[in-house]
Amino acid sequence: MMFYIQKMPNIMNDYFRYFATSPDMDVWGLAVTAAGCTRVRADAPYPPSAHPADHLFGWARGRVLDALQIVLITNGGGRFETKATGLREITAGMAFALLPGVWHRYEPDRRTGWEESWLEVQGPLAARLISHGVFTAEASVRPGVLNAGMEAALEQVHALSRNGPPGFDAPRAAAACAVLAAWERAGREQGRAVSRLMRAVAEAERFLAEHHTEPVDMRELAMRLGVAYSHLRRAFKQDTGFAPWQYVLHLRLARARRLLASSDATLDELAAQLGFNSGFHLSAAFKRAHGVSPQTWRRRLHHP
Structure with missing residues (x-):
């Protein structure tokens, strides 16, 4: 051209x-x-x-x-x-x-x-x-x-x-x-009015982003936002690509990767920071998402 x-x-x-x-x-x-x-x-x-x-x-x-x-x-x-x-x-x-x-x-x-x-x-x-x-x-x-x-x-x-x-x-x-x-x-x-449900999805996304390391009751959150949980869950997934709990898990694992790369914290210490019940639960969730354990991921990162 x-x-x-x-x-x-x-x-x-x-x-x-x-x-x-x-x-x-x-x-x-x-x-x-x-x-x-x-x-x-x-x-x-x-x-x-x-x-x-x-x-x-x-x-x-x-x-x-x-x-x-x-x-x-x-x-x-x-x-x-x-x-x-x-x-x-x-x-x-x-x-x-x-x-x-x-x-x-x-x-x-x-x-x-x-x-x-x-x-x-x-x-x-x-x-x-x-x-x-x-x-x-x-x-x-x-x-x-x-x-x-x-x-x-x-x-x-x-x-x-x-x-x-x-x-x-x-x-x-x-x-x-x-x-x-x-x-x-x-x-x-297109064709969707700015409804209470759309506002609720935006509020829920902001809330989960700020509080993803804390225990979150999505049914209670939906009630506080004034919408049915089933409607919030469906609209949240449509707009973000994740169900609400998957979104929380996605944020936690993204932060876990950063902490594994930048600190020597143990899995139990990371789990406590990220909202997992234990290092075992963190390791299991990490392996399901990435195919390797957090220890293996960290080792490969520092010793490719």
Whole structure:
């Protein structure tokens, strides 16, 4: 891919930039290959003609890309279409994803224009997210992304892209991951109101993170949070990937690994710090999770 940089005239902060791919993309799993933000005024031609030829398109013919793009509309509105979604109205606060190999077309409403903030990524991570259904052709329009933090994440990408180096840049790739995570988070929360249950899950996660070394009665915690234990357990696992007790155990074992690496404390001493009944119970839980005893793990760490 050739390297392009183009600044839009007379519009503060508007820019777009294209980056060369790099072998580091496979090492890190992701690279930003293009990014930009543009204010398209009412009745202005779209898209701007200064884009490279392989990215230009018009409404009549549409376009197919070989990379994953995410486009956030922060003001104004317009329309978006793929064969899977059909024609969709786009309003401020919505984002749409352009999947590699998928025909698409989009444009702002000529009466209002729009403001778009976007990035393009390639790499094994993007391919995995598509293969696992985080991005799909059928659900490539997503509301709720502002609450999920996408605008701030894209601003970080832009801050690193405007004046960054022309090749691969690890901080830029890391910032792009936050954009992808915002898309995924908005998808999980789509159609779910901010309910008492959602607030309870957030409170429970904070409580367990702060008190994971102490005995915790999850049924009592659910009662204090004003939700049924069965509902809290199911929603907690959906949001964190862990049942509540598994989450506590995960935190305890993560801290156990750090203490095994940085201290000479015995298993009984560690168990007392971490909330296990005994060194034996700590050892059994550690071996189930990691396949080796804590003593073996510590020995291998210091004598590889």
